[in-house]
Amino acid sequence: MNRRKAMVGILAVTGMGIAAFTTKKFFFGNPKVQRGQLRQHLSLITEMIDIIIPPTDTPGAKEAHVQDYILGYMEFCAPNKEYVNFLHGLYEVQDSCNNMYGANFEGCTMEEKNEILKDLDGSYSANDFINKIEVKLRGRSFFTILRSLTIEGYCTSKLGATELLAYQPIPTVYQAEINIQPTQKAWATR
Amino acid sequence: MEGQENIYHFDAIVVGSGISGGWAAKELTEGGLKTLVLERGRNVEHIKDYTTAAKHPWEFEHGTHLTQEELKERPIQSSHCNATDKHFYVKDSEHPYIQEKPFKWIRGYQVGGRSLTWGRQSYRLSDLDFEANRKDGHGVDWPIRYKDIKEWYDYVEEYVGISGAVNSLAHLPDGVFLPPIPMNAIEKHLEESIGKNYKDRMLINGRVANLTQPKKGRGPCMYRNLCSRGCPFSGYFSSNSTTLVDAFNSGNLTLRENAIVKEVVYDEASKKAQGVKIIDAITKEEITYYAKIIFLNASAIATASILLNSVSDSFPNGLGNSSLQIGHNLMDHVVNEGTYGTYNGLLDKYYVGRSPGTIYIPRFQNLDDKTKSTDFIRGYGIQGKGSRENWETKKTEGFGITLKEQLETPGKWKISLGGRGEVLPNYENRISLDYQNRDQWGLPLVKVHFEYGSNEIAMMEHMTKTSEEMLRKAGFENVGSYRTSPPPGSAVHEMGTVRMGRDPKTSVLNKYNQMHDVRNVFITDGSCMTSSACQNPSLTYMALTARACHYALNQLRSDLL
Numbered sequence: 001m002n003r004r005k006a007m008v009g010i011l012a013v014t015g016m017g018i019a020a021f022t023t024k025k026f027f028f029g030n031p032k033v034q035r036g037q038l039r040q041h042l043s044l045i046t047e048m049i050d051i052i053i054p055p056t057d058t059p060g061a062k063e064a065h066v067q068d069y070i071l072g073y074m075e076f077c078a079p080n081k082e083y084v085n086f087l088h089g090l091y092e093v094q095d096s097c098n099n100m101y102g103a104n105f106e107g108c109t110m111e112e113k114n115e116i117l118k119d120l121d122g123s124y125s126a127n128d129f130i131n132k133i134e135v136k137l138r139g140r141s142f143f144t145i146l147r148s149l150t151i152e153g154y155c156t157s158k159l160g161a162t163e164l165l166a167y168q169p170i171p172t173v174y175q176a177e178i179n180i181q182p183t184q185k186a187w188a189t190r
Numbered sequence: 191m192e193g194q195e196n197i198y199h200f201d202a203i204v205v206g207s208g209i210s211g212g213w214a215a216k217e218l219t220e221g222g223l224k225t226l227v228l229e230r231g232r233n234v235e236h237i238k239d240y241t242t243a244a245k246h247p248w249e250f251e252h253g254t255h256l257t258q259e260e261l262k263e264r265p266i267q268s269s270h271c272n273a274t275d276k277h278f279y280v281k282d283s284e285h286p287y288i289q290e291k292p293f294k295w296i297r298g299y300q301v302g303g304r305s306l307t308w309g310r311q312s313y314r315l316s317d318l319d320f321e322a323n324r325k326d327g328h329g330v331d332w333p334i335r336y337k338d339i340k341e342w343y344d345y346v347e348e349y350v351g352i353s354g355a356v357n358s359l360a361h362l363p364d365g366v367f368l369p370p371i372p373m374n375a376i377e378k379h380l381e382e383s384i385g386k387n388y389k390d391r392m393l394i395n396g397r398v399a400n401l402t403q404p405k406k407g408r409g410p411c412m413y414r415n416l417c418s419r420g421c422p423f424s425g426y427f428s429s430n431s432t433t434l435v436d437a438f439n440s441g442n443l444t445l446r447e448n449a450i451v452k453e454v455v456y457d458e459a460s461k462k463a464q465g466v467k468i469i470d471a472i473t474k475e476e477i478t479y480y481a482k483i484i485f486l487n488a489s490a491i492a493t494a495s496i497l498l499n500s501v502s503d504s505f506p507n508g509l510g511n512s513s514l515q516i517g518h519n520l521m522d523h524v525v526n527e528g529t530y531g532t533y534n535g536l537l538d539k540y541y542v543g544r545s546p547g548t549i550y551i552p553r554f555q556n557l558d559d560k561t562k563s564t565d566f567i568r569g570y571g572i573q574g575k576g577s578r579e580n581w582e583t584k585k586t587e588g589f590g591i592t593l594k595e596q597l598e599t600p601g602k603w604k605i606s607l608g609g610r611g612e613v614l615p616n617y618e619n620r621i622s623l624d625y626q627n628r629d630q631w632g633l634p635l636v637k638v639h640f641e642y643g644s645n646e647i648a649m650m651e652h653m654t655k656t657s658e659e660m661l662r663k664a665g666f667e668n669v670g671s672y673r674t675s676p677p678p679g680s681a682v683h684e685m686g687t688v689r690m691g692r693d694p695k696t697s698v699l700n701k702y703n704q705m706h707d708v709r710n711v712f713i714t715d716g717s718c719m720t721s722s723a724c725q726n727p728s729l730t731y732m733a734l735t736a737r738a739c740h741y742a743l744n745q746l747r748s749d750l751l
Contacts (some may be wrong), residue, residue: 053589053590053594054594069253072251072252073252073255076259077252077255078258079258117589121588147589151581151597155580155581155597156247156248156250156253157248158246158248161248164594164597164598165597165598167246168542168543169414170412171412171413171414171542171544172543173413173542174371174372174541174542174543175541175542175543176372176373176374176377176541177374177378177541178540178541178542179540180537180539180540184540185598185599186578186580186581186597186598186600187544187578187580187600188247188581189415190577190583
């Protein structure tokens with residue numbers, strides 16, 4: 001019950017709270033934010049992505065170095081809005097962990113970590129329309145960014161593309177129609 | 191002395207090395223002319239300079255994403271390129287132009303031009319297209335008909351290698367085809383459904399310049415579907431892999447890169463063009479090259495701007511511009527937002543390899559009285575592609591092992607459709623030169639003024655509506671269309687600015703793409719187009735170029751130029 005409440009707190013902060021914090025910036029031109037701040041959160045990012053895509057009989061996101069991909073994307077490619085959202089999201093995850101469990105994310109038990117991700121995952125609006133407006137106004141939310149970059153980074157990594165998925169660099173032929181095998185994996189590339 | 195002179199004197203000059211310039215180079219050099227090809231950008235050597243072609247997805251630092259810095263340099267081009275092929279697109283920051291209304295001018299300044307990154311769709315025009323202007327009064331009449339160009343379509347298709355199927359459609363003539371790229375299960379499903387539900391239209395294999403069989407040491411296609419990076423297997427047609435190679439092998443080609451053409455130099459005494467003045471892109475030195483004939487193949491907007499900047503006593507409004515039509519009648523193809531849908535079935539079917547081709551629904555409006563539209567004149571075709579969703583397109587939920595399972599399995603079938611419609615020639619749609627604003631070489635900036643008319647807008651709405659309807663009738667779910675339509679120019683089919691016509695008072699080029707006013711200048715890039723039709727235009731540029739080259743060679747032999 002307490003945990004729930006605290007997480008609702010996170011959600012409010014990650015959603016509306018950030019907006020309040022940065023509203024002015026969002027409405028008066030591009031928010032200026034200092035890049036280069038994410039490396040110090042690398043261990044948190046790494047821990048989180050390895051829960052999003054954990055090691056099983058195929059490698060997890062951490063082994064595929066997805067944390068480096070995310071770092072690179074956020075520092076060099078992300079729009080400012082997303083950078084701000086992402087950075088604040090990381091701080092808030094740690095704050096909430098400390099409030100709820102008395103430890104930062106890395107120090108939490110696997111069960112606690114899973115609970116936190118579950119709540120973050122449920123945080124994005126089920127309403128597509130409201131979601132779209134939110135994204136347009138404020139950029140993608142923290143967990144949306146983290147989750148989709150984890151998928152992208154993993155599926156384009158060597159381990160992800162060749163072990164979880166099927167990757168053919170040079171198909172040489174095009175068989176337009178084959179009967180699928182039960183073990184058929186999805187193609188890594190289109 | 192003589193040796194020195196040879197550096198600057200040629201039989202022919204070709205401006206531009208893209209898809210039509212490459213053809214001019216090949217035909218003229220093989221016809222025995224010492225030919226100088228001028229390219230404003232850098233050299234791109236076939237295979238060697240396809241620096242990303244062999245890279246795996248994980249070898250790009252940020253996947254396909256451009257960095258914020260790269261985006262800032264490419265506010266316009268970035269909608270058409272990504273990290274894997276950005277080096278074949280210009281930086282807008284280095285090559286500015288003025289948009290009076292939004293118009294995307296997508297450019298590739300390098301040897302091979304946009305033939306490296308083109309969509310490879312290759313369709314013939316027919317008399318439905320060549321007669322359209324005369325019948326409905328828009329623009330001027332084409333000076334040619336299908337019978338004038340048919341053998342030249344045959345000629346270039348045989349060389350290029352177009353994969354396609356014979357469909358026996360009068361308004362989309364069959365050509366010299368390699369075997370088509372086959373349709374996958376969902377594409378066949380839509381083909382059958384359209385055949386069943388509609389009498390007026392059919393779905394066919396897209397006709398693409400990808401080699402389904404080897405040709406003259408090129409190809410075949412390896413089905414990587416990474417064409418825009420340049421193909422190390424020469425699996426698709428580009429100037430670099432074909433025409434320029436043959437031109438070089440003729441022994442008659444001189445290729446000069448980094449040569450920005452400033453103007454065509456006119457000789458008042460002979461009433462002919464003498465040569466071309468260039469600015470070296472790097473040293474900024476001005477040099478004049480001389481030749482008996484000149485082919486302009488710089489692409490529609492650039493060719494018009496060169497002519498407008500070529501001012502002389504006889505032509506104060508630009509070379510060969512007594513009609514005052516140069517720069518006007520700019521056209522592109524109108525493209526809609528794009529429609530998609532998923533299909534809950536055929537889940538036992540998949541494919542191996544990645545098709546570089548498409549499916550195509552040829553124009554089915556205003557072909558005859560029965561197909562007459564009340565909303566618009568002329569028409570559009572629809573291109574599409576079907577595939578099964580993977581991690582890029584699939585909507586996944588949750589995290590952990592369940593997420594991995596969702597990523598691992600092939601998703602539903604999905605089809606995307608996009609219309610390509612004819613844009614009417616309109617004098618008001620134009621490019622001009624702004625002498626108050628200049629680029630780093632001191633050349634006036636190009637100013638583009640372009641707006642869709644009501645016909646284009648009606649067509650755009652219609653293509654979205656019919657695309658959605660066809661998918662619904664075929665049992666697709668989640669059918670929808672993207673809500674923002676791409677700005678004009680997005681089809682990268684700009685054309686019409688130096689049009690062909692019968693009357694020198696209302697057109698710039700005659701039926702052999704020769705300037706009415708200056709008989710030794712030929713223009714065979716997109717600027718020559720009298721109307722836009724709705725077919726992807728490159729094949730027509732190639733056929734017109736080969737045809738004009740043979741005409742010019744004959745004229746030269748008869749001493750008429």
